Amino acid sequence: MGRPNLPLLEVKHLCIEFPTRRGTLVAVDDVSFHIDPGEVLGVVGESGAGKSLTGNAIIGLLEPPGRVAGGEILLDGKRIDNLPYEQMQRIRGKDIGAIFQDPLTSLNPLYSISRQLVETIQTHTDMTARQARARALELLQAVGIPAADERLDSYPHEFSGGMRQRVVIALALAANPRLIIADEPTTALDVSIQAQIIALLKKLCHEFGTAVMLVTHDMGVIAEAADRVAVMYAGRLAEIGPVADVIHHARHPYSHGLMGAIPTIGSGTARLTQIDGAMPRLTEIPSGCAFNPRCPKAFDRCLAERPVLRAAGPNEVACWLY
Amino acid sequence: MAVPQPVADDTAPLLRVRDLSRYFDVSPPLLNRLVERRPRRILKAVDGISFDIPRGKTLSLVGESGCGKSTVARCIVGLHAPTGGSVAFDGNDISRLRDRAAQAPIRRRMQMIFQDPYASLNPRWRVFNIIAEPIRAFRLLTDTAGLQRRVDELLRHVGLAPADGAKFPHEFSGGQRQRISIARALASNPEFLVCDEPTSALDVSVQAQILNLMKDLQRELGLTYLFISHDLSVVHHMSDYVGVMYLGRIAELREAKALFARPSHPYTRLLLDTIPDLRHIGRQRAPLAGEVPSPIKPPPGCAFHPRCPFADDRCRTERPEPVEVADGRVACHAAAENRLPG
């Protein structure tokens, strides 16, 4: 995959730590990847794998005591991980939009939808109130809210879950950001609504040329929406590559097992492939490859030495088998 | 009645549910009703559903949130008293038993596995006591040594170590906690397990472990499952029979294979279309417009008609009753009139 231009987002050797009184936990450990303009990068992994933390670090919203302990985050070649809060706040919203799992946390229950949209638009552009309101209406129509002009002045509680998530997407798109961090955007929604939201996200990104980092544990969502996939395990990147290659020809034993563990229709009702054990707690990450206690193919080197990402076919894999 | 009986020795179904309904009064408080003249509001969470579960089989109920599937589970295990209809377990109508003593022999034979592995275990109790609680409650074993042996055996059965009994729930991961939940459910030697979204809070790799464990246990112990889930791929993996619920009613109840191969009801078709397919990367799911309407004010006629591409005037006014088909039953005018394509 050629990269003629600079990637939109580049994450280099990102480390995130949580200091606790029993020592420092390394929750994200040496993670590097990039996202090109207009590209959808899916990030998958089990809960606690560090995928949401990575997303939060990029938008500068790590919850204390968590902190970026090393590495760089570059947007358009410029570092954004060391910016002061005020400057970062300007980038958030204008250059990077965010969509979270629970739409209610992103919406202020006391303000009408129109007020929240207009405020966001006016913060990041020099539109007049009238123009901003027109733009807000446009956005609501774009995210597929029926009778948008009537509902513009409604409050968040007057919307259903799926509609709220659409409003959040409209908010995230308000300033035409070039990157959207979507953290489990469909997990709280019903299946039939999930499909609508994913389709919408994909369509909008296509239209506006927005890049998306799609954080989710749902491989189905990834298969449907992502161009490339990054698989995280215990705070580390296990494998990254084009979506078809990761899903159908996963190299890393963990991603391979993960794909086999998903029940699919048409596969019959035989036993699912299962990876025994569970992801280690952050306090108990084994030396060498973090996956070695659960890995059926582990050998001496896996116990002693930590693998780094290396090209294996179209994918990059952190595994000593390649 | 509807579900075809397997040709086996035990012909009577283990669980027989008839016209089960459960209404909730969600009216505003009395004072508000009087002052603001607001009417009483009744939520029909479950509205007249019937099904049988043959011994050793799994029947799944699927549907979106608010369709009433969990309420059905709760009515069956006795957490809710049904508003109407009957629940017969092995021929005994348990919805009529009000007396704790009379219920006990039935309760021993049916147990439940819950969705949230973090809320389903008492955080102040050691795992041993959690698993031993049903044994003590039903006075199945009274000697300490026997109890210890039985709990050890149960822990091993679900893939944990006997030493884990001395720990507290917070020392376990989500998947391990769900194993403890299963061990507790198995402690009283039940024949029937109600599983309410047992894996929806778990990660996929752990979900696979739990689903495999449940299938192994079913085979070894001859268990009968009522499986509640919103995830059709999981349901497909687990079930012999599938009931698709929409707004408190069963839209389609059929043998699993037939339902997934040739879905009848338009809602079933919609659900099947929304399953992400790993085989077709980048495939656009057919997103269907609209959302589940409020169960407090369901649409007249067929509750699904506002979202249904095949709805006609009859669907908008007349509620479809379930109609027997070869391998189950379907409640849809369009299906009955052969108006559906394919």
Place this chain on the structure above:
Amino acid sequence: MTDLAEQTAAPQRASALQRFFDGDIWYSFTRSRVTMVAAAITALFFVAALFAPLVAPTNPYDLAALNLLDAFTAPAWTEGGSAKHLLGTDEQGRDMLSAIIFGARVSLTVGFASILFSMVLGITLGLIAGYTGGLVDAFIMRVADVQLSFPAILIALLVDGVVRGVLPPSMHNDMAIWVLIFSIGISNWVQFARTVRGSCMVERNKEYVQAARIIGIHPGLIMLRHVLPNVMGPVLVIATIGLAIAVLLEATLSFLGVGMPPTRPSLGTLVNSGQNFLASGEWWIAVFPGLALALLVLSVNLLGDWLRDALNPKLR
């Protein structure tokens, strides 16, 4: 990172004592100087009160030991003071230090007993209201609302007055402590009931309680064995702060003359009898019991505040 606390939790098996010293509560205790000082002062009061006959220089109840010649001795370090009476004596020649130690004993006894009474009453009613719901809940909570609209002191005075009216005057002094415990206890149960009811309604819907219901465990047992242990955290906080309030309420009642009689004085009674001499220069008779009372109440309150923060992970 919802489970960060879980990630850091010590996974090894440990005894209850080990777990306590390893736990977050003990850790936050060792991190707070103020709390440690407050705990030390509270402990000092408790020890002194518990072993009063051994600790106090004289027995203030022993009328035979009193010497009127010793009356109005000033504190030891002032002019006219004597090394025999560190904090001076009152108008009857009673040693103030001993009177305070025995007074704290009475105050703490009344405080503990009444808070225990409120706790049992409040927890029971709160559990019943929270678990049963419906009409029972509505009735209990409306009674609580009505009671809460009167100040606690008023209720204590009312109960005290009624009981005194019912009992023959000869029994008043002997019964005073029981009347106090009852009247203070009955005026403080509402906090417990409200908190327990709230937590109980949350716990009742959790799946572990439902699992117990499915087995057919008796509702009473479910409340006792499953719900109660999980609502004890906030109860402990209220009980600690409630202890301070109860001690203060007892002092107020005694100061107003409806509490402990001067023959068995509590800290409040001592302040009351000392105030007569404030103007005439014998300040120590009122000031030292008052200081002791303030110090005790402040320490217990600080402990309660710390406990509330330590048990609430959101504030940490």
